Ligand SMILES: [Zn+2]
């Protein structure tokens with residue numbers, strides 16, 4: 083007997099399915115737009131259409147210094163980031179209708195970065211549900227969503243469907 087999946091699990095599963103289309107080896111991110119339990123859009127992180135992607139041209143890496151907390155101590159760490167791709171959340175906004183975003187929920191595999199969160203905050207959506215945390219921008223993003231009255235939920239105990247996790251994590 084199989085138990086019926088709850089809606090959160092169902093739509094996060096779909097975000098993970100979308101993420102498998104990503105061709106950036108550093109990070110596979112997927113996002114879906116849901117309005118009234120209807121799926122109205124799906125997107126993943128990728129290069130613009132018709133342009134060589136990370137699997138063809140390699141990742142476009144930039145190095146950044148970030149403050150990181152390790153064992154209670156703040157330290158400066160150097161991190162690499164791929165900037166070839168348009169983030170899943172941004173692609174989702176590019177390919178969905180503003181009407182479809184009214185009172186909608188965005189399910190996304192990863193907690194949005196600051197830029198994506200800023201765009202989502204201005205997109206008409208009401209709620210964000212994510213699985214993997216992204217601590218770097220977490221506080222800023224939480225404050226922004228509170229100001230905007232957008233609910234942001236972390237599905238902590240969720241487990242992605244088999245075969246949807248990328249081999250390489252960033
Ligand atoms: Zn890449």
Ligand SMILES: [Zn+2]
Pocket residue numbers: 169170171194195196197198199
């Ligand atoms: Zn982003």
